[in-house]
Amino acid sequence: MLEKGFFFTGFPGFICNQLIREVLKRNNDNGTFYVLVLPDMVEKAINESTAIISEYGLEQSSFNIIVGDITKPFLAITDEVQEVLQQRVTHVFHLAAIYDLAVPRDIAQRVNVNGTENVNEWVKRLPNLVRYIYFSTAYVVGNREGTLYETELIAPSSFKNHYEETKYEAEVLVEKLKSEVPVTIIRPGIVKGHSHTGETIKFDGPYFIMNFMDRLKFLPLIPRLGKGEAYVNLVPVDYIIQATTYLSQLDKASGKTYHLTDPHPYRASEIYEIIMQEMLNKKPKGMVPLKLGKWFLSFKPVRKYLGVEKEALDYFTWQGSFDCTQAVTDLKDSEISCPDFKDGMKPMASFYLKQKDNPAFQIKIL
Template identity: 75%
Template sequence: MEYGYFFTGFPGFICNQLIREVLKKNELQGIIYVLVLQGMMDKARKERQAIMTELGMKDEAFILIEGDITQPSLMISDDNLEFLNGKVTHVFHLAAIYDLAVPRDIAFRINVKGTDNVNRWVKGLTQLKRYVYFSTAYIVGTREGTLYETELIRPASFKNHYEETKYEAEALVAKLKEDVPITIIRPGIVKGHSQTGETIKFDGPYFMMNFLERLKFLPLLPRLGKGKAYVNLVPIDYIIQATTYLSFLKKGEGKTYHLTDPRPYRASEIYTLLMEELINKKPKGTLPLSVGKLFLSIKPMRKFLGVEKEALDYFTWMGHFDCTYSVNDLEGSGIECPDFKDGLKPMTSFYLKQKDNPNYQIPIL
């Protein structure tokens, strides 16, 4: 039968890039179905047209479905539910709120309740070949040491509500593994494309860049804390290529993958590399993280610096992600995580071009 690929999270950047890669891998065979919030329809139509034009797709090969993961049956009409049931073979659930500072009630409603609703719908699909769920490697919360793909252990605490609700959501998905062909993807901190630097928003490592750019007028800039923690950054192109490959790999069924950098850099190394590339300076001295957190507790200060205070927690977290299953199952595919240094120039170049564009800067609350 013809493949039917169903995506949540459209027209988001990761989702639209994944759609392109899935179609290319399968030689443009199959129909794309995307779930779109009513308020995002105009943006979704534009992105749909861009993908269709780029890949030479026919109009009937890319279908927008209005709905909402936070509502029962995803708020899909009865006619569409019946139609999709016989057409959908692969589900890619990416819709979530990705924000370290998100309030718990909003994160729970979207990330946990929304995933529960998707799960309930997926269980009823009669033609399903694979359900791919986008989690995060950081569901480990405050657990430290070596962290394995085979583990799903609730930590004693979480660094923020994003981590907590993504853990709860993945736990719900994992319960379906005996009944549904599932692949769980746990990315590290996603950054821009390794060759073009393209991204859709400046969060994660870009908070460091905002900090450096806005304080470059100072005669010297200190390190933030000792910076011994490893910060696991992965470019979007690696995430997209690896996810697509593993989603159609037979032995990927039932597995959870850390799409993380097997050779990550320490926070201090990343900070120094970004400073040298971005503002041509080297750090002098050290500012204790406790002082940094104090400054970022002041709303005008964190808005000026363009940094969420929650981001500093990742400068001291001493965890390391084992990604043996990912590396082994990707062997022979030609897909591997690029070295952070290799993508440094395009990353900073893209940032400098767009740093004053409000569409890339996330609201700092």
Template identity: 55%
Template structure:
């Protein structure tokens, strides 16, 4: 019997891409994906697309309706027994990733949902690995060097997303004493480094949304000094690294920063993005405090298609040490592309799909 994989977070972007790569290169015996009932139709379509392109038998992939916020993930006794008999690898990606998420929703999904998944994986007798998707930004407002083994340093947080992902990782670390666990902490994920493909224009894409709206201006200023490092990583690096870490015994009980090993300052990223997309360079500096004030007005946020919370990442001077990651991945030649080389691909994909409303977040 080969490996049997269970995923939450499908048909989300990273979960879908992980499954596509897993099926192509890791020959799974069986795949189970948990989906919320309202997402089932979309999940079936995505499953059919992946199975068709990878020549993977649809019978070897089962979509199970469930809910991570419910006891036993809302599975029936029959489903619980079936999964307990076979599952070897669990990838927990289901979460609310929106920086502007209300606190009660973030706590219900990110914290309580993860605790329910933790309880369930603790009962799987054949489990070889529990892969939990955290975020580098569990560091909150900490500045300076952040190490992979660190978590609770009494930090505060920039938003409810960061805080609830921190609390969820605390819970995962508690079960890691008894469950073979690997914690993945990505930086801010952008599209595929070769195709540019991404599901949503959020995160760094807010910058492109803004440039698109303001392109009529003769001059666009920098937003603050932008001295903080920007930590942006293409999704294909996240996928390749995660799947290797999920299968090597070296990664059991460890946490990995899948961050940019050679990050640029936000000021330089802003300039490179503007030059690539608009063919012009920023001039002058608009104080970040003034920008934040302006973004307090919902009509402006909605027009620019930018979340106010994203501005915090222009000034939080965190440096993410990824020594553990680099040492482990170097053995098989997995490296993160220089972000300068990713920007043209991002800009091209954005330009081609910028009018696709399904790729834009709803800004409140």
């Protein structure tokens, strides 16, 4: 029987390194790991790989850093290394992408679309491939609203930002591969920190609300932003990695797309109140209309002071809900399910408060 060879893009990123740890936990025979790393990330990758090797008692030879670049043909991997990978890789996890909501179109196109096209072409040449797992996003739906299904990939009339648009275009490319390659597409909701430890790698998504509250805590009262009637789908990273690892080795998951979203999400107003209660022990008073909030955030000094991207406010009004029946059904035997947002609030706030002044966690507001 062929030994498993796991190949990852997106290392040493947080989701990728956590996913590798989960794959190791679920594979007693371990297998061999190959991680594609940009040249300027090699030092960080060595540090992270050393930690993983130490934690799991691995042989040095079972964890291999491959210098390359998804935006280049054949991933810029040397011919000698290509030969080894061709024979040994059985599972490919493609996570590398630009995840920033404010990303410029040209950068998003180069990494998210062209990069995925290069990975697709590379994957098609692997004779021993058992599964290709592609990380998309539930928000490939753009501005489509109502109930949104895992089984559909429909071009919306518009997108909220270039991130959504390029992830949609990339998923279209991967979807076409399903007739040639055993593909599983993962569509997470908005990823937040670990439900038990609160650990994350950057403060975006719901952490923009925390930045906002932390910067304005001196005020006698803090208003809510808009009516907050929209449901915001937040999922902890531990659910994403556990579910992805399980589905990557589930036979019936081949050829399917999964919404790894919260089946019972909270409204934006509820999330706002839960966060404020935990962080400041207060309730919001009054309301700033969202249009006015967006106007204020159109000024760079305001955005930078509050630590909030203007694009994040679009998710406070978007009226879509994700049906995740396929994911819930196929995960049923695994006992893996999405934790309640409220249950993970205390560790989330605790981690944020410890690291809020650490620039490594705050994303650059443009």
